[in-house]
C-alpha cells in the first residue's frame with residue numbers, strides 16, 4: 777500500500793538515483809523493481825493523498841505474478857477479491873462470451 781514517507785528496507789547498492797513521477801500502480805511497481813535491484817528510488821506524487829478511482833484495479837495473472845515477485849502480494853491479500861467468472865460483451869451487439877475462473 778502507498779505509505780507517504782515510508783522507507784524501503786532494501787539495500788542500496790547503486791550510486792544512481794532514480795526519480796519516479798506518480799505513485800499509481802505503474803510508478804510504485806517500477807519503484808519497487810528498481811529498488812530491488814539496488815537503485816535509490818524517490819517517488820513523487822502530485823496528489824495530496826491516495827484516492828480510489830473506479831471499482832478497483834483488475835489484474836491479470838501475469839500482473840499478479842509480478843506483484844508476488846516484488847514481495848507485496850501477501851500484503852495486498854486482505855484487499856483482494858477473486859472473481860468467480862468473467863463475461864466479455866460486444867458494446868455494439870451485446871453478444872458475449874463468459875469463462876469460469
Ligand SMILES: Cc1cc2nc3c(=O)[nH]c(=O)nc-3n(C[C@H](O)[C@H](O)[C@H](O)COP(=O)(O)OP(=O)(O)OC[C@H]3O[C@@H](n4cnc5c(N)ncnc54)[C@H](O)[C@@H]3O)c2cc1C
Pocket residue numbers: 797798799800801802803820821822823829830831832833834835
Ligand atoms: C474513472 C476511472 C475508472 C477506472 N476504473 C477502473 C477499474 O474499475 N478497474 C481497473 O482495472 N482499472 C480502472 N481504471 C484504470 C486504472 O485506474 C488504470 O489503468 C491504472 O490506475 C493505471 O495505473 P498507472 O500507474 O499507469 O496510472 P495512474 O493510476 O493514473 O497513476 C499515475 C499517478 O501519477 C500522478 N502524477 C501524474 N503526473 C505527475 C507529476 N508530474 N508529478 C507527480 N505525480 C504525477 C498522478 O496523480 C497519479 O497518481 C479506471 C480509470 C479511471 C480514470
